[in-house]
Amino acid sequence: MRLHIPIGLGFLAGAFMIVQFFVPHPSFEESYKALMDWTMIIGAFALVLGLQSLFRTHIDKIRRRRQGYGYSFVALISFAVMFMVGIVHGAKPGSLFDWLFMNVQVPLEATIFSLLAFFIASAAYRTFRARTPEATILLLTAVVVMLGRVPIGEFIYAQVPEATEWIMSVPTVAAKRGIMFGVALGVIATSLRILLGIERSHLGGGR
Amino acid sequence: MPAAAATSSTIFGLSTEIIGIWVAALLTLAIYSFLYADNPVYKVAEHIFVGISAAYGAVILYYQALLPKLVKPLIIPLIDRVWHPELADATSPRYTLLVPMFLGLLIFSRFVPKYDWLSRWPIAFVMGLYAGLSIPRSVQEIILKQMHGTMLPLLPRGANGGYDFLTGFSNLLLVMGVICTLAYFYFSARHEGLLGRVSRVGVWFLMVAFGAGFGNTVMARISLLIGRVQFLLYDWLPTIGIHLGGPGMG
Structure with a gap:
């Protein structure tokens, strides 16, 4: 039961x-x-x-x-302040909740994600060494796409932005389409397993 | 984008807009202090972000889901009916909403080990609902649409009526790319002989897609970095009397 x-x-x-x-x-x-x-x-x-x-x-x-338990106080107090402000004063544009969102959450989120710009460079150096043909393709594509997104790409070679657009609309679409077919078939198979009770992991263990 | 407050009120003689810029600037610098080393200032900013984000999600869910879909149509009319029966024009409660409320409350049975199995009911209901929804949707909105998008003319005509070589080559490459990528994901046979060669080409297409994805991710992060630096230079520095020109709050 x-x-x-x-x-x-x-x-x-x-x-x-x-x-x-x-x-x-x-x-x-x-x-x-x-x-x-x-x-x-x-x-x-x-x-x-x-x-x-x-x-x-x-x-x-x-x-x-x-x-570092002091930082846990910071997290709990931040939660309590934002939650109470939102529930008591409302969350409409121009409210204190909106002010906290625009001046605390948005800048923090943007800055944390922008930190990746620094770390991704060192990660790319370690990952993108052209040791195999596949790694070389990955490296060349990434370089062309990055150059195609900034003015210096066009300055180096006028066709770089067009090449980027072609990469994004032809070979990338082809690979993504193949992945999407696989994902769709996987979703259908998993959904059928859930509906028929074959897949039960979401219900946890036990009887 | 400048982190400006929508209101123009003042606190201790300072406009909330200026206070907002300072708060945003100090938090931005606190996060960037991590580039030097992991430090308490960064950790404080990080934990503020954790608390604020969780509360933001909870408040938005309350206003967008609980309040309009449960509290207003069921809870408030029920309270009115019990405590203010004289209100003849009171909205009648939507009793069908008792079902999701009951299922939602069952989630809390997780806190009682003896009855935690009851929390399976709402999970099974939601999972079943989305599983049923995703079967026809995956066929219609992914498989059929992507198949339609892949059926491209291999001998297209250009504007002058002649053969458009570039479009024809791109279309051929796209169709080949889809077939080769699918061959790579076909695991029911050994990747040897023709299937092995085709799937290897599929790996090259995948590498192009991953490389493009990586390139786009890097540029998106750099774009965010430029945005934060612009905020500090053109929105925050002018508040302490340093004007560098360029885009500002206007």
């Missing part, structure tokens, strides 16, 4: 979604929208579980006085 009921529930939900795809009746479309709303509601409850995991990690670190 502990396993068969959820498998049955998943099968019914999935079977309905397959059927509604082929039935363009308003009642089916409304049911589809309602079910998608249901998933958002369930997802909101699931977020609490994720937040609990974050809190537990940091509270545990503080309680055991592990190295």
